[in-house]
Amino acid sequence: MMTSAVNHYFGSSIGRKHLVAITGLLLCGFLVSHLLGNLLLLVGPDAFNLYSYKLFALGGLLYVIEAGLALVFLVHMYLAVRLNIENMRSRGKYAMKKRTGRGTTLMSATMPYTGLVLLVFLILHLMNLKFGTVYTTVVDGTEMRDIYKTTMEYFANPVSVGWYVFAMFCAAFHTAHGFSSAFQSLGLNHGKYFGKIKIIGYLYAIVVGGGFAFVSVWAYMKGV
């Protein structure tokens, strides 16, 4: 059972947890860059459209980055689903459902569900915005996609905003557990600093989840 240690790594519980942790932290990083982009909505239509235009100006490189991001998403989701199915089997038919209140939190217990909401959200989000209605505008004499208009139109609908805020609440819940859990999975837990990692995780969840939700509500209040 010793020979192919590295091969075994990618099939083992710990190896796969490492991959879930690494992809999860990469996605946390992506959310920060996405939120910073969204904040350009507050600056104005031109700033937001120029940002989008410059991203598309990367050309082939953008496709490589997008493919990489999609791969990170897929690995994270695939392994999380696989691990969850195994965990359900390991619990057995009569698994104990009561908790001491000193371990499992609402955040950790709802990881599969908040994850599922985020998957549905991701698909709808791409359909509604990235692949949504295409308008064009001219900034500084250059014709470009008016993604600002698409976004503001989308957020003019209170149902869209409600769903968006709910999904961001789930994202906050998911990362509140996921952030520090990723460090634990990667073996980075010590009494000296783990308390601080947990606090950073909670702050991350509040700032990022709250930030996205804030921008959507701001867009709704501002109107088209």
Added chain:
Amino acid sequence: MASTENMTLNLKIWRQKNATTEGKLVDYRVENVSPDMSFLEMIDVLNDQLVRKGEDPIAFDHDCREGICGMCSMAIDGKAHGGFKNTTTCQVHMRHYKNGDNIVVEPFRASAFPVIKDLTVDRSAMDKVMAAGGYVTANTGNAPDGNAMLIPKPIADEAMDAAACIGCGACVASCPNGSGMLFMSSKISQLALLPQGQPESPRRALNMVYTHDSLGFGNCSTHAECEATCPKGISIEHIARANREYMKAAFTYHEKKRSEGGA
């Protein structure tokens, strides 16, 4: 809250004839329970009543009744060892309950722990994980000098914290994923910290994780419910250390095959 007078309790206890039949919760009433009794003594009283009536007594695991052997595996009101902090079932005293309380008693639940009878489960999967860890090389002969091998006090303390594991299985039963990570990691951690365990360290990590995974234990998702129920208060820091040990071993350790010139 704490009772000083004898109580009457209504129990629902899992009765299961053997590993192949379905079990069910059966109602029992126990009178004259002293608050000074331990939970196991309370079941002794009930079993005495059952035997006198000619009924089959409730099978449950127990041995030292001092909280150090790890035999008394049962879930009280849905929580391993009753969910009290740093407490095994044998150290749960009836003063925690009051007259007329309803208490549900079940075996430790996990796919890796099949029920043998009533409250007794087969925890030999843990023995298999332990055995997969293998041996530790040690010098034989005369007793070594006490200070020949220097181990810093904090490291020795941490190794002892992990070594406090009594293998009761509460971590597996309380884990929402039925994972044996806290048990496995405390065994890996205890030896990884000490010089005596170093030569076999990578092989131990690889074999124990491999065996843990193949026996139907689940994966860790850092709920830390194990840490909360562990009667020895073992921290999930040891799971993190096992994760590191395993990663290090998987990427750096290689045993040469015979064809490659190995033994």
